[in-house]
């Protein structure tokens with residue numbers, strides 16, 4: 001049994017996001033054989049939380065098929081991103097995702113809140129930045145309305161802030177730093193000041209994901225925010241109606257203009273499942289709008305989220321529905337959308353990673 005034999009066993013193990021064999025993606029960093037013990041060192045494009053276990057067990061069973069008696073140890077590490085030029089405060093943040101929409105009220109904040117929770121529950125370190133200066137909703141959605149934010153002055157007079165934490169997610173919101181209803185009367189320069197506090201002075205620490213809940217629209221504020229932050233990509237939310245789709249088009253065009261990759265489109269409030277007939281779906285606002293607009297712009301369609309009272313209740317009660325596995329279809333939808341987003345991020349990161357290490361044994 002040699003390293004080359006083990007590599008041959010692994011020849012057909014594929015990375016599910018890239019649909020290519022691990023050997024081709026440069027994921028097999030090293031293979032060591034010592035007597036009956038096999039060690040495989042994998043280096044996967046980050047973020048790895050979704051795929052690590054899956055690939056790990058695929059490798060283990062591929063080896064076991066040929067060498068059932070062997071002791072197999074598989075080590076997985078992340079392949080870093082060489083292009084990560086971040087502002088100082090965001091230096092430890094690996095992936096920055098904007099959740100945006102052209103139209104208001106389509107469910108951006110609900111998706112952002114639940115997405116952050118799904119990611120945290122997968123074991124990722126996650127931050128949520130409520131950048132909606134006019135209507136910060138994350139404090140309510142996370143049951144933290146009225147809370148303040150810890151801040152301190154450094155020796156050189158700089159103010160630094162610390163995000164609050166709930167359900168394993170670090171949260172910073174404009175809602176923590178100003179009084180209720182004050183936001184609506186702020187003007188441009190003041191808004192910029194608040195935003196600087198939230199982004200440049202916040203101690204996020206090391207994060208796998210920082211999710212931005214953007215204010216609705218495609219105006220100056222959104223443009224400034226997306227340019228100020230080194231985004232990994234944007235997730236655009238819509239509902240199925242044509243009136244929302246027109247705004248999605250504007251939103252995608254805005255991101256393209258500033259060279260931010262659109263990771264895909266999520267359709268929210270897609271259908272209603274009556275609680276007394278779980279096999280039925282009513283497409284109240286029409287059907288297929290989200291997939292059509294994704295196709296039109298050649299961006300991925302990331303999934304449909306049903307209309308479900310538990311989304312609204314969860315938001316109002318400070319206990320987002322992603323914390324409740326009994327919620328059924330809507331819970332599953334958030335899981336699936338999150339996993340599709342992470343899959344797109346891995347593809348995007350692969351394209352930005354320097355050429356993979358390939359081994360010859």
Ligand SMILES: Nc1ncnc2c1ncn2[C@@H]1O[C@H](COP(=O)(O)OP(=O)(O)OP(=O)(O)O)[C@@H](O)[C@H]1O
Pocket residue numbers: 101103104105106107108109110111132135137215216268269305306307308309310311312313315316
């Ligand atoms: N899938 C859903 N099922 C039921 N209610 C939903 C769903 N998604 C969002 N809602 C509800 O719709 C309302 C608007 O959602 P949300 O605040 O997330 O939208 P938004 O796009 O962030 O709005 P804004 O543009 O004001 O920031 C909220 O009351 C929310 O609870």
Ligand SMILES: [Mg+2]
Pocket residue numbers: 108109110132135137213
């Ligand atoms: Mg919102």
